[in-house]
Amino acid sequence: MINIINREFENKDLQRKDFLVAFGRRMKQLRHQKGKKFSQEKLSEVSGLHRNYISDAERGTRNVSLVAIFKIIHGLDVTIAEFFAEGFE
């Protein structure tokens, strides 16, 4: 029984990591769509988030907060609906 519960937890933990990675991938995709010059540095500047926060978030290693998401979407000049459009997950 314990194995099943552990597997259930491991499975959910994996899904959460996938979600952070998917968020980072989408962030990078939208940043690249703004052109080669729109670097992580530039996004850091326009969003007000530290450069390391941006690179961690894009790598999926940062549990980004709602306020940071607000800053990121405004820095990328997209709506939240566009950011999390169908097929995001």
Place this chain on the structure above:
Amino acid sequence: MINIINREFENKDLQRKDFLVAFGRRMKQLRHQKGKKFSQEKLSEVSGLHRNYISDAERGTRNVSLVAIFKIIHGLDVTIAEFFAEGFE
């Protein structure tokens, strides 16, 4: 000049708070759509988030993290795209 910068900051701060409140309102709306029995207690149970976290998030006083958003949308049984559908902000 300082006033303009302050107003700019105040304005952005207000927008961020509005964003948290909009997130909470959407959470409550989707929870209510699941019927009267789907209380904050029930969402806490199925999402694995503490009851206080749920009520703070619905009131817009919690800077919810991505992993918590993942737990909330799975608890509400909606996709992230459905949660942040057009017209969210």
